[in-house]
Amino acid sequence: MKKIGGPKAQEFPAFTATAGAAIVNEFDTYEDYLDSQITPTDLFYLEDLELARQLVEMGYRSNAEIMSRVDFGQFKEIVESARMAAMQKVPKKHFSSGKDVSGYPFLLALQEREKPVRDGKLATVIFIRDFNSRGHEISGYIDYAERMRTDDLEPVFLHKCRFLPKEFDLSYYNWETKIAISNTTANWQVIAENETGVVLKNKKDRKVLNVNPTAGLPGDNSTRTSINSGEYKQIVIFDHVTRRKL
DSSP states (O other), rough: OOOOOOGGGGGOSSSSSHHHHHHHHSSSSSSHHTTTTTTHHHHHHHHHHHHHHHHHHHTTTTTTTTOOOHHHHHHHHHHHHHHHHHHEEEEEEEETTTOOOOOOHHHHHHHHHHHHHTTSSSSEEEEEEEEOTTSSSSEEEEEHHHHHHOOOOOHHTTSSSOOOOOOSEEEEEEEEOOOEOOOSSSSEEEOOOOSSEEEEEEETOOOOEOOTTSSOOOOOOOOEEEEOOSSSSSSEEEEEOOOOOO
């Protein structure tokens, strides 16, 4: 969840910066966005995907405000500029390089995954449940690659700060305030309305990662690893090997 400011963000009266950013983060193209508004019933009666898209774009298929193609492109440009600016602030280094993490199972697991995640060979999602600085119990799913792009994680490996879910991660829940937030990242799409609970779809190979703790295998080319230690209340790491480079 990224805050977008500046003059451009004020040019969109129908959509707030946060709402507009959420839409363009979730959908790669404007056609994907239009398709999300089309139902199987629409296609059954219209029998023409392009016609269905045109009706959605003109606002005939929904009472909700439909983002225009121009606005979608402008929001996409703003979000991408913000993402690139955030990436440029983070030094291009291996945060865990040379760090002694012996005796810290979670940090060791992060260290082992840093290079394959950076190289695009692995897509890792980390579930953490623990307490924040206010003593509130929080939990969430973190896209490891996204966090490495936007945060300097060296202090984590130096034991100077903790690796906790934030409001802009894949998901965030504060058990005290009952605040629940989910976000799409460059690598994962959050699908909350699913009969099995929350699942994540990898944007590169379209494979689904089932993070439900009662599920069997988490998905194709995916593994689930629980880290038992005193570092955090609960840690579960999901590793997904993509068929294509991230």
